[in-house]
Amino acid sequence: MTALTLNNVNKSFGNVHVLKDITLEVEEGEFVVFVGPSGCGKSTLLRVIAGLEDASSGDIHIGGQQVNLVPPSKRGIAMVFQSYALYPHLSVRGNMTLALKQEKQPKSMIEERVATASRMLNLEPYLDRYPSELSGGQRQRVAIGRAIVREPKLFLFDEPLSNLDAALRMNTRIEIANLHRALDASMIYVTHDQTEAMTLADKIVVLRDGRVEQIGSPMELYNNPANQFVAGFLGSPSMNFLPEGLLQDGGQSTIGIRPEDLFLSDDGPLTAHVSHVEKLGGDTNVIAKVHDHDVTARLFGQHAIAEGQDLRLGFDPDRAYRFDPDGQRLR
Amino acid sequence: MNKARRNPFNTVAMHGALILYTLIALFPVFVILINSFKSRRAIFREPLALPNADSFSMIGYETVMKQGDFFLYFQNSMIVTVASLSFILLFGAMAAYALSEYQFKGNLIMGLYLALGIMIPIRIGTVAILEMMVATGLVNTLWALILVYTAQGLPLAVFILSEFMRQVSDDLKNAGRIDGLSEYTIFFRLVLPLVRPAMATVAVFNMIPIWNDLWFPLILAPAEETKTLTLGSQVFIGQFVTDWNAVLSALSMAILPVLILYVIFSRQLIRGITSGAVK
Numbered sequence: 001m002t003a004l005t006l007n008n009v010n011k012s013f014g015n016v017h018v019l020k021d022i023t024l025e026v027e028e029g030e031f032v033v034f035v036g037p038s039g040c041g042k043s044t045l046l047r048v049i050a051g052l053e054d055a056s057s058g059d060i061h062i063g064g065q066q067v068n069l070v071p072p073s074k075r076g077i078a079m080v081f082q083s084y085a086l087y088p089h090l091s092v093r094g095n096m097t098l099a100l101k102q103e104k105q106p107k108s109m110i111e112e113r114v115a116t117a118s119r120m121l122n123l124e125p126y127l128d129r130y131p132s133e134l135s136g137g138q139r140q141r142v143a144i145g146r147a148i149v150r151e152p153k154l155f156l157f158d159e160p161l162s163n164l165d166a167a168l169r170m171n172t173r174i175e176i177a178n179l180h181r182a183l184d185a186s187m188i189y190v191t192h193d194q195t196e197a198m199t200l201a202d203k204i205v206v207l208r209d210g211r212v213e214q215i216g217s218p219m220e221l222y223n224n225p226a227n228q229f230v231a232g233f234l235g236s237p238s239m240n241f242l243p244e245g246l247l248q249d250g251g252q253s254t255i256g257i258r259p260e261d262l263f264l265s266d267d268g269p270l271t272a273h274v275s276h277v278e279k280l281g282g283d284t285n286v287i288a289k290v291h292d293h294d295v296t297a298r299l300f301g302q303h304a305i306a307e308g309q310d311l312r313l314g315f316d317p318d319r320a321y322r323f324d325p326d327g328q329r330l331r
Numbered sequence: 332m333n334k335a336r337r338n339p340f341n342t343v344a345m346h347g348a349l350i351l352y353t354l355i356a357l358f359p360v361f362v363i364l365i366n367s368f369k370s371r372r373a374i375f376r377e378p379l380a381l382p383n384a385d386s387f388s389m390i391g392y393e394t395v396m397k398q399g400d401f402f403l404y405f406q407n408s409m410i411v412t413v414a415s416l417s418f419i420l421l422f423g424a425m426a427a428y429a430l431s432e433y434q435f436k437g438n439l440i441m442g443l444y445l446a447l448g449i450m451i452p453i454r455i456g457t458v459a460i461l462e463m464m465v466a467t468g469l470v471n472t473l474w475a476l477i478l479v480y481t482a483q484g485l486p487l488a489v490f491i492l493s494e495f496m497r498q499v500s501d502d503l504k505n506a507g508r509i510d511g512l513s514e515y516t517i518f519f520r521l522v523l524p525l526v527r528p529a530m531a532t533v534a535v536f537n538m539i540p541i542w543n544d545l546w547f548p549l550i551l552a553p554a555e556e557t558k559t560l561t562l563g564s565q566v567f568i569g570q571f572v573t574d575w576n577a578v579l580s581a582l583s584m585a586i587l588p589v590l591i592l593y594v595i596f597s598r599q600l601i602r603g604i605t606s607g608a609v610k
Contacts, residue, residue: 052505073511085502089524099510146510158502 001064003028003154003186004049009058011041011048011210018044020210022058026154026188026203031180034190035197035233036207042190045207046156049188051075063153073102078147079156082163084139086131086146092118093127096146110149117148120182121175137168144176148183155187161196173199194234198222206230228327231256237285237296244322246270246291253330256321259285262297268314270295277305286311360586367391367579374575391576394567395584398577403556404563409588411473411559412541415480416534422481423488423533424496424526428518430489431496432504442493448486453479454546464551471554479547484537495529496522531596538596542589560585 004026011019018041026032034042047053049060051072060067067075078099086095093114100110118124121141131139140160147155160176161169177200180187191197197204198218206213206221206229214226218234225231231239237259244251247269262270272288272295279302286297286305290313297313305311322330365381366374373386380386395401430442453460460479461470469475499522507517523530548562564585567577 047505050505050509052508072505072509077509079506079509081502081506083500083502085500085506087503087506087521089520098512102511146506 001028002026002061003030003063004188005059005061006049007059007061009045009048009060010056011044011053012056018210019048019055022210022212024205024212024215026186028186029184031187031189031200031202032205033197033201033203034188034205034207035192035194036213037233038192040207041210042192042207043158044210046079046158046188046190049154050077050079050156073099076153077156078150078152078154079158080140080143080147080160082159084131084143084163086139086142088131091128091130092123092134092142092145095131095142096149099146099150113149113151114145117145120148120179121145136164137172140164140172141175144179148179153186155185157187157189159191160189161191162193176200194236198234204234206233225321225329227329228254228256228323231321231323231329235259237298239321240293240295241323242270242290242293242295246293252325254323254325254327256323257315258319259296259298260300261315261319262295262299262313263315264299264303264311265314266312268312270313270315272297272311272313274305274307274309274311276307288313363579363582363586367576367583369576371576374579388576391574391578391580392584394574394577395580398566400555401563401581401584404558404560405584405588407473407557408542408560408585411476411480412538412592414473414477415484415541416537418477418481419484419488419537420530420534423485424492424523424530425518426485426489427492427496428522431493442489445489446486448482449490453483457546457550461550469551471552471557473552473557475551476547476557476559479551480537480541480544484533484541487536488533491533492526492529495526499525534596535593538592539589542585 002025004024006022006024009019009022010017022045034045036042044053048055049062051067051070055068062075062077087098090098096114096117097110100113114127118127121144123138123141123145126134126138126142131142134142140163143160157176161172164172173196176189180200189196189200201218203215204218204221205215208229214221214230216224221230222234225234228241232241235258239256239258240262242255242257244253244255247255270290272286272290274286274288275294276287278285278287281302283301284299284303284305286299286303288295288297288311295313324330362378366378368382368388368391369380369386370388370390373380373382373388377386382388426445430438430445464470464475469478503521503525504517507521512520543561544559545561545565548557548559552558553562560581564578564581567574567581
């Protein structure tokens with residue numbers, strides 16, 4: 001069964017057309033990540049799914065039932081917000097039980113679900129504390145716990161990690177992945193961070209300007225991007241784009257080469273003037289100019305390359321991508 | 332902590348200025364209090380002297396207690412102030428929430444209309460208000476005062492509160508919606524506690540003018556049983572003779588309830604509980 005089906009969903013705010021003909025499916029138990037630059041409509045799409053915004057047109061089905069006119073609380077969803085949005089006047093337990101109490105569920109069942117969720121998230125010692133007495137990471141776990149106790153058909157995460165510091169972000173990312181395995185629930189996760197998208201997703205939906213650019217598994221998108229935008233958005237450092245004219249006369253298309261596919265080679269086709277070197281220990285990122293075009297090469301291991309030096313770079317033509325002037329992939 | 336705060340000279344200067352201001356502000360209150368406990372003669376002989384065995388006298392308080400129904404005035408003032416404040420806060424907050432949270436046609440016009448009252452003093456309409464009160468039979472009732480004060484306080488309340496409500500996190504309200512809270516529950520349980528400091532500010536701003544007002548009680552409710560404290564105290568101020576003992580005693584007693592209300596509201600200004608809700 002599909003957990004979520006969107007059919008030609010459109011959303012406009014006044015004259016601004018924010019979501020354009022979004023059609024996609026989320027399978028039961030699937031972890032889907034919406035990714036895209038800021039302003040691409042990914043958060044709006046999540047809000048439309050949650051029912052916090054009405055779709056201007058199109059159908060939304062959750063668990064096989066059309067929910068266009070169903071209020072958020074009856075859609076069988078739970079949402080985790082970027083700002084946690086914990087109720088400040090309620091304890092952790094109060095935050096987690098509020099929705100179930102609103103649904104008038106039996107006390108024993110509420111207790112049991114809170115016990116399970118707090119055990120999962122290591123929140124047991126904090127159940128009687130208030131949100132103001134918790135650290136950022138703990139608050140985020142409470143927000144996730146509040147979603148878990150509802151046992152929803154669909155979890156919605158709206159950039160849940162962007163308020164956490166780098167170390168905590170990594171831990172929480174792993175926790176969310178474990179949680180997904182443990183709960184086996186369908187989840188939709190919105191982020192602008194492509195590392196989160198690549199590491200968490202079963203399926204990535206890349207959005208730009210309110211349109212779906214491509215849908216696929218992380219490796220599918222990485223290895224087989226449909227257009228220049230997707231190719232440039234996924235992968236870090238991002239793909240290098242060079243006009244074909246640099247390599248052979250008369251070429252009109254754009255060549256895309258991943259930084260890790262560039263290597264040092266004395267008879268390579270690219271002459272590069274090094275403008276910056278990042279030594280990370282494990283690998284070395286070389287940022288260089290090739291005829292006014294910035295190119296990043298990711299070299300494995302440590303290299304003695306200095307700024308101002310001239311290099312020759314080579315690449316395997318079979319691993320390069322070609323895009324037409326509109327950004328569509330040429331095969 | 333920044334540098335200016337650590338510098339001992341700055342600390343001394345800062346506290347000196349604050350203490351000086353406190354003394355200046357408290358001085359008239361202090362003079363009223365000490366003189367209310369002195370005999371009439373002592374008040375005029377040495378206005379700044381503390382009451383001593385010779386000059387101590389409760390004559391002012393005795394006059395106040397005997398003449399007129401002071402406790403009734405007190406009660407009237409209290410009822411009018413508390414009722415008006417409750418209405419201002421309740422309706423002001425509701426209007427502000429509607430204006431800041433919901434998109435509807437005429438939202439902006441409505442907001443401007445509600446804010447218009449800030450610019451027009453309500454006393455300009457006194458004659459019309461009096462006619463209306465006569466027509467509805469509300470003259471010489473406390474309701475006349477409560478309604479007028481509510482109308483007087485609403486524009487500023489809506490203006491201030493809607494600004495604050497815009498700052499309440501959307502995520503919090505949305506979390507409530509997803510958890511199945513009704514719009515009323517979201518308003519009363521989530522939004523109001525978060526704008527409590529603003530509510531307290533509005534309450535304090537409105538409380539003092541209402542408590543001290545002489546104009547509307549004199550015009551709309553001058554009857555003996557609806558007199559407010561300010562109006563009641565006027566009996567001691569005559570055109571030719573003023574009973575200063577009684578006036579000072581009445582004023583001293585009038586300070587007390589305002590002080591209590593102020594303490595209640597200013598405690599609400601403490602933001603402690605609201606921090607940690609979002610981010």
